[in-house]
Amino acid sequence: MAEPLLVTSGLSRGFGALKACDDVNLDIRAGEIHALIGPNGAGKSTFVKLVSGEIGPDTGSIHLLGKSVETLPMTARAGLGMARSFQVSALAPSMSGLEHVVLALLPHEGGVFHFLRPVARERELRDRAGEMLARVGMLDRAEIPVAGLSHGERRQLEIAIALALEPRVLLLDEPMAGMGPEGSARLAALLNELRGDMGILLIEHDMDTVFALADRISVMVGGRIVATGNADEIRSDETVKTAYLGETP
Amino acid sequence: MRRDLIFTLAAMAALLAAGLYGYFGDEPFYLTLAAKAAIFGLAGAGLNIALGYGGLVSLGHAAFFGIGGYAAGILASHARNYEPLMTWPVELAGTTSAPVIWIVAMLAAGLFSLPMGLLSLRTGGVYFIMITLAFAQMLYYFAVSWPAYGGEDGLSFYVRNELGGLQTMNPWIWFLVCYAILAVVLVLIAILTRSRFGLALTMARENPLRLANLGIGPKRVLLTAFVISAILTGLAGALYADLNRFVSPAMLSWHMSGEIMVFVILGGVGRLGGPVAGACVFILLEQVLGGFTEYWQFLLGLALIIIVLMGSGGLAGLFDRSGAKKGAAHG
Ligand SMILES: Nc1ncnc2c1ncn2[C@@H]1O[C@H](COP(=O)(O)OP(=O)(O)OP(=O)(O)O)[C@@H](O)[C@H]1O
Ligand SMILES: [Mg+2]
Numbered sequence: 403m404a405e406p407l408l409v410t411s412g413l414s415r416g417f418g419a420l421k422a423c424d425d426v427n428l429d430i431r432a433g434e435i436h437a438l439i440g441p442n443g444a445g446k447s448t449f450v451k452l453v454s455g456e457i458g459p460d461t462g463s464i465h466l467l468g469k470s471v472e473t474l475p476m477t478a479r480a481g482l483g484m485a486r487s488f489q490v491s492a493l494a495p496s497m498s499g500l501e502h503v504v505l506a507l508l509p510h511e512g513g514v515f516h517f518l519r520p521v522a523r524e525r526e527l528r529d530r531a532g533e534m535l536a537r538v539g540m541l542d543r544a545e546i547p548v549a550g551l552s553h554g555e556r557r558q559l560e561i562a563i564a565l566a567l568e569p570r571v572l573l574l575d576e577p578m579a580g581m582g583p584e585g586s587a588r589l590a591a592l593l594n595e596l597r598g599d600m601g602i603l604l605i606e607h608d609m610d611t612v613f614a615l616a617d618r619i620s621v622m623v624g625g626r627i628v629a630t631g632n633a634d635e636i637r638s639d640e641t642v643k644t645a646y647l648g649e650t651p
Numbered sequence: 652m653r654r655d656l657i658f659t660l661a662a663m664a665a666l667l668a669a670g671l672y673g674y675f676g677d678e679p680f681y682l683t684l685a686a687k688a689a690i691f692g693l694a695g696a697g698l699n700i701a702l703g704y705g706g707l708v709s710l711g712h713a714a715f716f717g718i719g720g721y722a723a724g725i726l727a728s729h730a731r732n733y734e735p736l737m738t739w740p741v742e743l744a745g746t747t748s749a750p751v752i753w754i755v756a757m758l759a760a761g762l763f764s765l766p767m768g769l770l771s772l773r774t775g776g777v778y779f780i781m782i783t784l785a786f787a788q789m790l791y792y793f794a795v796s797w798p799a800y801g802g803e804d805g806l807s808f809y810v811r812n813e814l815g816g817l818q819t820m821n822p823w824i825w826f827l828v829c830y831a832i833l834a835v836v837l838v839l840i841a842i843l844t845r846s847r848f849g850l851a852l853t854m855a856r857e858n859p860l861r862l863a864n865l866g867i868g869p870k871r872v873l874l875t876a877f878v879i880s881a882i883l884t885g886l887a888g889a890l891y892a893d894l895n896r897f898v899s900p901a902m903l904s905w906h907m908s909g910e911i912m913v914f915v916i917l918g919g920v921g922r923l924g925g926p927v928a929g930a931c932v933f934i935l936l937e938q939v940l941g942g943f944t945e946y947w948q949f950l951l952g953l954a955l956i957i958i959v960l961m962g963s964g965g966l967a968g969l970f971d972r973s974g975a976k977k978g979a980a981h982g
Contacts, residue, residue: 476864477866493861494854497850509867515847516847519846520846521850
């Protein structure tokens with residue numbers, strides 16, 4: 403089997419006495435949706451921050467496309483093909499959705515150090531950005547500053563930005579939270595479509611969505627991965643039942 | 652965007668009107684004031700790129716203003732003494748050619764801003780303010796204690812520098828020169844803010860974490876903005892030295908940094924015409940209030956506090972709100 407796109411081994415990070423991530427070994431293969439589930443405060447977002455480079459690990463390693471990246475800055479990891487959506491939307495309030503997506507396209511299109519040509523005239527880029535926005539269903543709201551967008555629309559924009567980066571590895575931290583049923587369904591369909599092109603880590607609390615979408619599921623409790631397997635394996639796993647699904651044996 | 656343009660045109664029209672009043676009323680004093688407002692507006696427009704568009708609170712822009720001023724003063728004084736600037740490794744003579752002086756002033760300010768920006772960008776918030784301030788103060792004390800160019804007393808050079816065949820000593824001509832430079836720079840800034848770089852700069856200000864996640868380093872973007880900002884304020888410094896035919900360490904002092912910041916905040920942070928409006932009103936207040944009381948700066952301080960408490964936006968913000976009300980009244 404081909405080497406996974408992303409591999410973490412022994413990844414740990416503490417905050418004071420709290421071990422938010424504790425010896426996490428997880429991998430994401432090409433073409434799969436790997437769901438990461440776990441109760442609130444389990445360390446899922448911390449894991450995403452470690453992998454994307456927002457924070458550094460205490461110990462452990464991260465390999466992206468075979469390269470060791472745990473000491474590389476966020477920008478370099480993005481350059482290697484890693485994209486991420488934030489649990490709490492991270493956007494610029496004064497910029498429109500279209501501008502966000504255009505900006506996301508720029509690193510692959512000659513960079514941002516161009517000072518004279520107005521972005522409004524970069525037709526080709528704007529068209530491509532429009533396509534991304536159409537895929538998440540917010541083309542009609544493309545020109546509105548983010549400050550005027552609803553919570554759900556901001557979630558959709560997060561996805562469009564991530565798509566614009568054409569990532570090999572996509573980390574999605576609760577992308578459906580706050581989207582509403584229609585938005586969630588559309589995103590689920592979109593993720594199904596994208597599955598072939600990249601490896602996706604999906605953090606999601608809704609079990610029906612997870613069981614429907616994920617090829618593999620990892621369960622995190624108290625900073626540790628307590629089980630990894632496909633939907634059936636996870637459903638029947640005793641540790642998971644007691645620790646997470648809340649069933650007593 | 653539209654209101655920003657209208658406000659900028661209004662501020663520029665007001666400044667031109669002041670100049671015309673001085674010209675037709677045969678009041679050279681008003682022309683000098685108008686030229687000063689144009690130069691301060693330019694210095695503020697420079698700072699606005701860092702402060703307004705980049706969100707970088709620099710209290711060290713007097714360094715660039717003063718560097719521009721000293722570049723003009725030093726080059727001109729050498730040209731008039733016929734003493735070369737240096738003889739080794741190459742012989743460099745002074746010059747009284749304004750365009751050459753402007754370019755040297757911009758280069759010098761830009762070069763100085765590089766280490767200053769690199770160091771201060773490693774920190775944020777209050778530390779950024781303190782480090783920029785420290786750099787400028789360092790330069791200030793250096794100028795005070797360096798006897799070659801007048802030290803504390805400053806450096807006079809009697810005649811303005813030369814620009815083509817223009818009569819730069821004519822206040823009307825000099826005002827027009829400053830006004831034209833200001834206008835060109837504002838157009839360039841408007842273009843810059845609409846470019847790819849402008850987009851990245853907005854994101855660097857509003858959400859640097861996201862920018863990094865897109866693979867674009869926020870610090871590189873901000874450093875570039877800081878250097879552009881310094882270059883423009885340096886150009887303003889060279890014009891100011893020529894206006895007064897005098898430079899002194901006062902141009903480098905933290906008072907100057909504070910004043911430039913006042914132009915921006917008073918006029919509207921991150922607004923194209925803000926610094927121009929701010930500089931005009933500042934000079935107006937200085938003239939009017941300064942006639943009544945020596946404590947006019949105290950009153951100016953009060954006015955600033957009120958403006959900030961009113962939800963900022965400065966004069967540009969007031970302009971927007973008055974327009975919005977009218978728009979609502981007209982249905
Ligand atoms: N910067 C920080 N400083 C201190 N503690 C932190 C920090 N970030 C996270 N934590 C703690 O680490 C633990 C894991 O947090 P994390 O956000 O990773 O959980 P999560 O699994 O994403 O939870 P949720 O489902 O609520 O998003 C929590 O107890 C949290 O309080
Ligand atoms: Mg989380």
